[in-house]
Amino acid sequence: MGDLFCDAVNSRFDLSCRTTAFESGAEYLRDWMSFVSLCLVCAAVSKLAIAQAAENGDGSPSLPGTSMELEEAVYHLNAYPGVFMPPNDAEEILFAARKYIEDRESAAYVPDREISRLVRIGEMLSHFGKFAFFCAAACAADRGFERAFIALHGGEDSPFPSLGSVRDLFSLAFPDKEPDWLTDQSSLENRLIFTPAPQDKPGLMRPLSLRPGAQSYALGGQYISRGITLYCDVIDGSGEKENALFADRQLGAAKAALHKLRLRTQPRLCILSGERGSGKKLTLQLLAYEESVRFILLNLDALPESAVLEDLADELLSLALLDGFCLAVQTQSREPDARAERLLTLIKPYKLGVFLLMGAVRANIAPEGYLITRVKYPELDLEQSISFWKEFSAGDGLGGLDCTQLASKYRLTPGKIKSVLQTAADMAENQNMPISEKLISEAVLHSNTGRLSEIADRIEAFYTWGDLILGEASKQQLRDVCDRITYRHLVESEWGFARKSTYGNGISILLYGPPGTGKTMSAQVIAGELGLPLYRINLAQIISKYIGETAKNLDTVFSEAKSSNVILFFDEADALFAKRTDVKNSNDRHANSESSYLLQKIEEYSGVSILATNLANNFDEAFRRRIHYMIHINMPGPARRLELWNSFIPPEAPLAPEVDLRVFAENLEISGSVIKSAVLQAAYFAASENKEIGMAHFAKAIRRELQKLGKSEPHILSSI
Numbered sequence: 001m002g003d004l005f006c007d008a009v010n011s012r013f014d015l016s017c018r019t020t021a022f023e024s025g026a027e028y029l030r031d032w033m034s035f036v037s038l039c040l041v042c043a044a045v046s047k048l049a050i051a052q053a054a055e056n057g058d059g060s061p062s063l064p065g066t067s068m069e070l071e072e073a074v075y076h077l078n079a080y081p082g083v084f085m086p087p088n089d090a091e092e093i094l095f096a097a098r099k100y101i102e103d104r105e106s107a108a109y110v111p112d113r114e115i116s117r118l119v120r121i122g123e124m125l126s127h128f129g130k131f132a133f134f135c136a137a138a139c140a141a142d143r144g145f146e147r148a149f150i151a152l153h154g155g156e157d158s159p160f161p162s163l164g165s166v167r168d169l170f171s172l173a174f175p176d177k178e179p180d181w182l183t184d185q186s187s188l189e190n191r192l193i194f195t196p197a198p199q200d201k202p203g204l205m206r207p208l209s210l211r212p213g214a215q216s217y218a219l220g221g222q223y224i225s226r227g228i229t230l231y232c233d234v235i236d237g238s239g240e241k242e243n244a245l246f247a248d249r250q251l252g253a254a255k256a257a258l259h260k261l262r263l264r265t266q267p268r269l270c271i272l273s274g275e276r277g278s279g280k281k282l283t284l285q286l287l288a289y290e291e292s293v294r295f296i297l298l299n300l301d302a303l304p305e306s307a308v309l310e311d312l313a314d315e316l317l318s319l320a321l322l323d324g325f326c327l328a329v330q331t332q333s334r335e336p337d338a339r340a341e342r343l344l345t346l347i348k349p350y351k352l353g354v355f356l357l358m359g360a361v362r363a364n365i366a367p368e369g370y371l372i373t374r375v376k377y378p379e380l381d382l383e384q385s386i387s388f389w390k391e392f393s394a395g396d397g398l399g400g401l402d403c404t405q406l407a408s409k410y411r412l413t414p415g416k417i418k419s420v421l422q423t424a425a426d427m428a429e430n431q432n433m434p435i436s437e438k439l440i441s442e443a444v445l446h447s448n449t450g451r452l453s454e455i456a457d458r459i460e461a462f463y464t465w466g467d468l469i470l471g472e473a474s475k476q477q478l479r480d481v482c483d484r485i486t487y488r489h490l491v492e493s494e495w496g497f498a499r500k501s502t503y504g505n506g507i508s509i510l511l512y513g514p515p516g517t518g519k520t521m522s523a524q525v526i527a528g529e530l531g532l533p534l535y536r537i538n539l540a541q542i543i544s545k546y547i548g549e550t551a552k553n554l555d556t557v558f559s560e561a562k563s564s565n566v567i568l569f570f571d572e573a574d575a576l577f578a579k580r581t582d583v584k585n586s587n588d589r590h591a592n593s594e595s596s597y598l599l600q601k602i603e604e605y606s607g608v609s610i611l612a613t614n615l616a617n618n619f620d621e622a623f624r625r626r627i628h629y630m631i632h633i634n635m636p637g638p639a640r641r642l643e644l645w646n647s648f649i650p651p652e653a654p655l656a657p658e659v660d661l662r663v664f665a666e667n668l669e670i671s672g673s674v675i676k677s678a679v680l681q682a683a684y685f686a687a688s689e690n691k692e693i694g695m696a697h698f699a700k701a702i703r704r705e706l707q708k709l710g711k712s713e714p715h716i717l718s719s720i
Contacts, residue, residue, distance in 0.1 A: 128180035137218035164204030261353020274377025277415025313346035330357035456535035461527035513633035516673030573611035656694035
């Protein structure tokens with residue numbers, strides 16, 4: 001072929017680079033555009049030769065797969081001037097050109113060398129799909145190719161190559177290979193590269209236009225849709241490497257799973273399960289740092305119901321297959337999520353490994369055919385929790401905190417400990433004050449109450465020990481409860497009692513006694529002393545007549561409380577925890593089952609549960625054994641009643657000189673709540689008369705309170 005070969009190929013390729021890998025995707029695309037240009041010129045010149053032979057009466061040479069008009073080469077030859085060649089040299093020249101590209105592609109596969117994204121794309125496609133991709137990419141990169149393909153289509157004004165015209169060129173360039181019809185709708189070409197065929201242009205008329213992602217990749221960019229931007233995070237190895245602390249075992253298991261996932265021999269799923277902030281996302285960050293892998297993490301919980309999973313799956317596949325991302329999906333939902341299963345089903349045929357970050361392990365999360373690796377992130381023990389408080393509070397003015405006390409009080413995951421400390425530090429800076437445990441408590445409350453407010457009522461804990469007028473024995477038991485939290489580290493960790501515990505490490509308290517004696521106030525004092533928010537469970541939203549619903553609601557309560565670090569207060573708890581009945585029918589069995597389930601949840605709960613009831617006899621022996629503290633809040637005697645009367649009257653209130661509260665304290669056996677209501681009502685009676693609060697006002701108010709309770713008027717009131 002001699003000079004003709006040199007002129008035709010050297011005008012488009014630098015043959016001195018034949019054994020050199022492509023330095024960039026732009027260089028790779030440029031050589032492919034030159035090859036497509038050469039194919040167009042060969043086809044056009046061949047048709048001109050056919051026309052000349054026909055005019056000379058020599059007949060028409062047979063060139064299968066070409067169907068161009070005589071003038072079709074004009075536009076492209078103007079944009080990319082070519083060298084005339086006889087038809088019998090076209091095959092040899094095109095073979096030499098494609099061999100040049102193949103040699104440079106092969107040179108890219110050497111150890112420790114990053115493969116160009118376009119080389120990776122071409123490797124995954126069929127021979128025809130790869131050629132079609134670069135024909136379409138050439139049109140996207142240079143309008144001269146648009147004009148050439150418009151001419152190739154017989155003048156039809158379409159800027160994209162058609163399936164028919166690309167097949168024509170493919171037959172010239174690759175006579176030894178069978179062209180493809182692109183009929184497999186699940187192929188990578190149709191899923192990720194080319195837009196779907198319009199209904200008005202089927203078959204060979206189909207325009208081969210690139211999807212936005214594929215076109216962006218071809219031109220050296222990276223396309224990420226709004227959906228991916230809003231609901232996905234990119235995790236790479238940039239930034240400072242964080243300390244895994246106690247997650248070494250989980251990191252090692254996840255690393256082993258990653259190596260298998262990247263082999264792509266079959267669909268694999270690595271499930272990382274644990275509470276929010278337990279270290280699942282940190283594991284991905286450490287993998288990215290140590291294994292030089294990038295993750296695209298989809299937050300399934302933030303995804304709107306209107307999202308089209310098929311489109312989302314296609315884009316995730318593009319990022320994984322075309323750009324080398326490893327896929328990860330996160331959800332904290334404890335209910336089976338059909339969308340997660342559907343997404344995994346759509347990805348499954350491509351044998352991509354997926355990391356699934358979950359709040360709880362469910363056996364039915366993955367479609368059939370996935371090999372599953374499970375990595376669990378357990379709750380921190382007290383010693384580990386102290387280590388994280390110390391790790392995250394080091395520096396930035398946080399070093400003076402009592403980390404042992406904080407770890408004993410708040411059962412948080414590592415991520416939540418870090419978030420709480422950052423929030424508290426910001427609050428301290430905004431308020432121009434040093435960080436304190438009070439700010440820590442506020443930060444815990446602000447960041448962890450979650451959905452609990454939807455199913456429970458917050459009670460402000462503004463009472464202190466001074467406000468609590470109880471018998472000394474009851475008061476001491478309440479202090480014992482608080483000491484159990486305060487000295488948890490000493491007893492459980494340093495003295496080793498945590499190893500002897502067979503149940504959860506929370507505390508359950510039963511407050512029992514007549515109405516109005518101070519059970520709710522006692523719960524508030526405990527919450528205030530411990531610095532923990534107090535939530536009263538709304539029983540109307542918990543109890544359900546439908547079998548299984550009450551247990552489901554209880555599970556939600558304890559799950560939310562666990563993540564919120566609150567004290568659960570079940571007022572009038574006998575409605576839920578009443579003495580279990582003999583089994584006489586299915587309803588009895590259902591009630592007993594719910595009672596047993598509740599006992600189990602109380603034992604598992606790592607926080608504080610307070611139950612208040614008027615009728616302690618309603619609790620059976622098994623229940624009593626599982627309660628840590630049973631504190632009797634009894635009716636106050638005369639001395640305590642006098643304290644209560646005096647405590648409810650503010651110093652600035654105008655009392656008449658004749659008022660003698662001992663008369664009421666010694667003669668009326670009423671609870672603290674009745675006394676409080678009577679004092680307030682007496683004040684309003686006096687105010688309406690513009691007088692000081694006198695004995696008559698107190699007597700009138702007491703009569704009103706006793707009537708509400710359905711009690712008769714004592715003789716002592718008739719004399720006042």
